[in-house]
Amino acid sequence: MAGGLAKLLGPWRPFAAEKLAANGQKPLKAAIVFYSATGSTLKVAKAIHKGMKPVIDCDYFPIKKADPKKMAKYDLFVLGGPIWYSRETANLKLFVHLMPQMPGKLCVLFCTHGVGPNGFMKSLAQTVLKRNLSIIGWSDWYGGVFHVLHQPKPYHTDGHPDSLDLQEAEAFGRAMAEKAQKIVAGDTHLIPEIPTTGTLWTSMEMGMGGGGVSAPQPGAAGGGAPSGAPGGGPSAPAGKMPGKTMAAGLAVAGAPGRSTAPAGPSGSSAAGGPGGSGAPSGPSPAGGQSSGGGGDIVRSTKLPSFDMTKCAYPRCDACVDLCPVDAINIAVNAPGRSASGDELLVKSGCISCSLCERVCVYDGVVQGDNGPHPKTSHAIDMKKCTYPKCTLCLDNCLQNAIDFSHNPPLFHHNCEGCDMCWCVCPTGAVSIPNLAVTQAAMANRGGMPGAASGGKSSQAAGPMSGGAVGEVAADPVKAAAERLQGISPISSPFRRLVPLDKIGYDHLIMENKNTPRIIVDPENGNTTFCSTSCKV
Numbered sequence: 217m218a219g220g221l222a223k224l225l226g227p228w229r230p231f232a233a234e235k236l237a238a239n240g241q242k243p244l245k246a247a248i249v250f251y252s253a254t255g256s257t258l259k260v261a262k263a264i265h266k267g268m269k270p271v272i273d274c275d276y277f278p279i280k281k282a283d284p285k286k287m288a289k290y291d292l293f294v295l296g297g298p299i300w301y302s303r304e305t306a307n308l309k310l311f312v313h314l315m316p317q318m319p320g321k322l323c324v325l326f327c328t329h330g331v332g333p334n335g336f337m338k339s340l341a342q343t344v345l346k347r348n349l350s351i352i353g354w355s356d357w358y359g360g361v362f363h364v365l366h367q368p369k370p371y372h373t374d375g376h377p378d379s380l381d382l383q384e385a386e387a388f389g390r391a392m393a394e395k396a397q398k399i400v401a402g403d404t405h406l407i408p409e410i411p412t413t414g415t416l417w418t419s420m421e422m423g424m425g426g427g428g429v430s431a432p433q434p435g436a437a438g439g440g441a442p443s444g445a446p447g448g449g450p451s452a453p454a455g456k457m458p459g460k461t462m463a464a465g466l467a468v469a470g471a472p473g474r475s476t477a478p479a480g481p482s483g484s485s486a487a488g489g490p491g492g493s494g495a496p497s498g499p500s501p502a503g504g505q506s507s508g509g510g511g512d513i514v515r516s517t518k519l520p521s522f523d524m525t526k527c528a529y530p531r532c533d534a535c536v537d538l539c540p541v542d543a544i545n546i547a548v549n550a551p552g553r554s555a556s557g558d559e560l561l562v563k564s565g566c567i568s569c570s571l572c573e574r575v576c577v578y579d580g581v582v583q584g585d586n587g588p589h590p591k592t593s594h595a596i597d598m599k600k601c602t603y604p605k606c607t608l609c610l611d612n613c614l615q616n617a618i619d620f621s622h623n624p625p626l627f628h629h630n631c632e633g634c635d636m637c638w639c640v641c642p643t644g645a646v647s648i649p650n651l652a653v654t655q656a657a658m659a660n661r662g663g664m665p666g667a668a669s670g671g672k673s674s675q676a677a678g679p680m681s682g683g684a685v686g687e688v689a690a691d692p693v694k695a696a697a698e699r700l701q702g703i704s705p706i707s708s709p710f711r712r713l714v715p716l717d718k719i720g721y722d723h724l725i726m727e728n729k730n731t732p733r734i735i736v737d738p739e740n741g742n743t744t745f746c747s748t749s750c751k752v
Contacts, residue, residue: 243272243273244272244273244291244292244393244396244397244400245272245273245274245275245289245290245291245292246268246272246273246274246275246290246291246292246293246294246393246396247274247275247276247277247282247287247290247292247293247294248261248264248265248268248274248275248276248277248293248294248296249277249279249282249287249293249294249295249296249308249311250277250278250279250294250295250296250297250308251278251279251296251297251298251305251307251308251614252278252297252298252328252741253298253362253363253612253614253634253636253736254359254360254362254363254734254736254741254743255359255736255737255740255741255742255743256298256328256357256358256359256360256376256377256741257296257297257298257327257328257359257741258278258738258740258741259377259382259385259741260296260326260328260357260359260377260381260382260385261276261294261296261326262276262382262741263377263382263383263385263386263389264294264296264326264385264386264388264389264392265389266386266389267385267386267387267388267389267390267391267393268294268389268390268392268393270390271390271393271394271397272292272393272396272397274393275290278738279297279307279308279311279614282311284311284312284313284314284315285314285315285316287315287316287318288316288318290321291321291322291396291400292321292322292323292324292392292393292396293318293321293322293323293324293349294323294324294325294326294389294392295308295312295323295324295325295326295340295344296325296326296327296328297327297328297336298327298328298329298359299327299328299329299333299334299335299336300632300634301335301569302334302335302336302339303335303336303339303340303540303571304327304336304339304340305614305632306571306574306575306614306615306630306632307614307615308340309339309340309343309538309571309575310534310538310575310577312340312343312344312347313343313346313534313537313538313575315347316347317347317348318347318348318349319348320348320350321348321349321350322349322350322351322352322396322399322400323344323349323350323351323352324351324352324353324354324392325337325340325341325344325351325353325354326354326355326356326357326385326388327356327357328356328357328358328359328377329356329357329358329359330358330359330360330361330364330367330371330372330373331372331373333356336356337354337356337417338417339540341410342540343538345410346537350399350407351407351408351410352392352395352396352399352406352407352408353388353391353392353395353408355385355388357376357377357381357384357385358373358376358377358381358710359373359376359377360373360374360375360376360743361373361374361725362639362725362734362743362745363634363635363636363639363725363733363734364725365592365635365651365655365724365725365726366655366724366725366726367724367725368719368720368721368722368723368724368725369720369723369724369725369728369745369747370714370718370719370720371714371719371720372710372712372714372719373713373714374713374714375713375714376713378713380711518568518583519561519563519566519568520561520566520568520570520572520573520581520582520583521581521582522546522560522580522581523579523580523581523582524580526578526579526580527546527578527580528578528580529546530546532576532577532578533546534575534576534577535571535572535575535576535580535581538571538572538575539571539572540567540569540571541565541566541567542562542565543561543562543563543565543566543567544560544561544562544566544572545560545561545562546560548560568583570583570591573629573630574615574630574632575630576629576630577628577630579628579629579630581629582629583629591631591633591654592633592635592638592648592650592651592654593627593648593649593650594627594631594635594637594638594646594647594648594649595624595627595646595647595649596609596618596624596625596645596646596647597624597645597646597647598623598624598625598645599645600643600644600645601625601643601645602643602645603620603625604620606642606643608640608641608642608732609636609637609640609641609646611738612636612637612639612640612736613631613636613637614632614634614636615628615630615631615632617629617630617631617632618637633654635648638733639732639733639734640732640733640734640735640736641731641732642731642732643731644731651726655726723747725745728745728746728747730746730747730748730749730750731746732746732750733745733746734746735750
């Protein structure tokens with residue numbers, strides 16, 4: 217175990233479990249539910265599970281194998297995934313939405329990312345709190361980048377999570393299990409307050425401004441100083457949280473070999489696209505960024521449209537419940553009349569984040585090209601495709617958005633635009649017709665070297681400028697490198713595993729002509745980037 221962290225946590229003692237038994241309470245049962253695209257989150261989830269299972273009974277589910285309707289038997293939930301578009305992935309958000317109400321039960325959040333975790337905790341917490349869960353801790357880890365098409369390969373965070381990261385994740389799992397036992401045994405003062413500021417709890421995207429989660433923390437009654445530390449230690453003061461936190465305030469930046477997250481807001485990460493480990497969360501569905509610190513939101517003029525002939529409301533209310541700014545009012549569609557998408561939206565509130573499109577499983581919402589930041593579209597050439605012999609695109613589609621009942625196959629509107637289908641196809645049957653358009657849009661936004669606009673961002677690059685929020689980066693990828701180096705005034709130390717001179721600035725992921733582009737091992741979380749020919 218990482219020495220500094222082990223010293224902070226101390227030896228494990230099962231006194232909380234003994235206290236539960238003395239009170240006649242049943243042992244706790246935990247469920248780890250996670251989504252992992254290219255293995256980083258999978259590795260962290262396994263390590264957390266390894267740390268938890270000696271303390272409490274703990275099940276472990278990749279999200280496609282978990283049933284949200286069968287979660288009521290668990291007492292503690294550990295929810296994790298990569299950060300995409302400055303939020304959790306839509307499948308994780310929808311999973312929590314479909315869970316039953318869980319008053320009195322506990323939850324832990326974790327994420328992986330390629331630059332910073334901003335937006336994930338805040339976005340997921342908003343949904344978790346609606347299920348009446350009490351959030352007792354959170355943490356984040358770096359991960360490699362494999363399918364953010366406009367990013368270089370090798371990438372800055374490749375090699376993470378490594379053995380030190382996973383030792384910490386194991387310790388985190390054990391700490392959260394112990395903490396849950398203490399809380400259930402009566403130590404409710406250990407439930408932390410949800411921060412309103414700090415690196416992990418602000419977002420530069422989705423129109424969130426710079427504030428934190430405002431919903432009250434259920435189950436926090438019981439008094440005592442707010443704390444997220446495993447042993448009930450003090451949380452970091454609001455606004456002064458360390459760049460890398462653990463369990464809501466236990467700073468681990470001093471642990472040997474520890475990779476601490478950049479301290480500045482990084483909702484747009486290295487800028488551009490859903491990250492393989494939550495890396496660079498790029499073409500922002502929000503169509504712009506806040507100016508940081510709760511400033512004005514730059515909104516796209518493109519509003520989503522609603523097809524009420526496909527809408528299943530009120531049986532399904534995912535778009536209404538999960539809208540981050542409560543801008544959808546389907547109730548105006550009274551029985552016997554139809555309502556246009558224009559009527560359904562509180563236009564002054566809609567931030568064009570496209571989340572409503574991503575969580576609609578009925579194709580009832582369309583965001584379209586999202587103004588200046590279009591989502592990648594996909595097509596399958598059935599002359600090259602070997603389905604049903606090969607199902608790799610289906611297996612790796614987090615949204616189950618590919619429909620082979622049509623010829624050619626149909627991609628439903630809830631596609632996240634992660635491009636995993638394109639990356640894993642061994643025959644080159646999957647194409648991205650608008651690849652040049654989307655990458656140019658990302659470049660103009662500040663996420664690609666040698667941008668189409670002459671290497672300069674057409675919008676404020678925000679924290680990825682490598683300087684003050686709002687500056688424009690002449691070379692945004694270089695600025696990201698400097699930020700990870702610790703040169704930027706808004707950065708924190710980063711444990712680099714790939715030497716800076718080895719970053720593949722001249723080898724963007726989108727330029728890889730090999731098929732498959734990557735090979736993902738769904739059991740062990742090991743992903744191979746096929747810079748030369750790979751065999752599946």
